[in-house]
Amino acid sequence: VQAFPLLGQYRSGAPHGSGHINDTFAVVLDQAGTPVRYLLQRINDRVFTNVPALMDNIQRVTTHATQRAEGADASRRSLTLVPARDSQPFHRDAQGGWWRCYLFIEHARTYDVVKTPAQAAAAAPRFHHQWRPDVLRVEPETPRDVVDALRARGHVVVVEPHWSAA
Numbered sequence: 001v002q003a004f005p006l007l008g009q010y011r012s013g014a015p016h017g018s019g020h021i022n023d024t025f026a027v028v029l030d031q032a033g034t035p036v037r038y039l040l041q042r043i044n045d046r047v048f049t050n051v052p053a054l055m056d057n058i059q060r061v062t063t064h065a066t067q068r069a070e071g072a073d074a075s076r077r078s079l080t081l082v083p084a085r086d087s088q089p090f091h092r093d094a095q096g097g098w099w100r101c102y103l104f105i106e107h108a109r110t111y112d113v114v115k116t117p118a119q120a121a122a123a124a125p126r127f128h129h130q131w132r133p134d135v136l137r138v139e140p141e142t143p144r145d146v147v148d149a150l151r152a153r154g155h156v157v158v159v160e161p162h163w164s165a166a
Helices: 051-068 117-128 144-152
Strands: 009-015 023-031 034-043 098-103 136-138 157-159
Touching: 034 051, 051 098, 117 144, 136 144, 144 157
Parallel strands: 136 157
Antiparallel strands: 009 023, 023 034, 034 098
């Protein structure tokens, strides 16, 4: 935690999620009485063998995505990478471990396994239209419960004719 310029008083830290590649920890700091969470990840350098290049790429992508995002919730549409105290997008500890830090996106959900058609349908349009997800276009065969579930979550869903004959 000390390798990153996080403001506030340390409250807690614990393993987070079910990652199978990196070790992820949620860290809570008290900022003037308000809890603020960050994600710290120990990067698996057996999988990612060139961590500086990996983090350079992540920094470029997140910077670009942040610039493209619009609206009041723009900070929720892209990860916010927190640079280390030396301004690098990562930190290497005394034991040789590689670390990165992100602002925690509150109330976001991730799924290791998609279990329902509604989860799949909700995830795909957000991924493919992450900067302008105002309208989701679906084919007529999309199950009615999926369309209803998407609408219940606030999506504008338009059923359109088939996009291809394949």
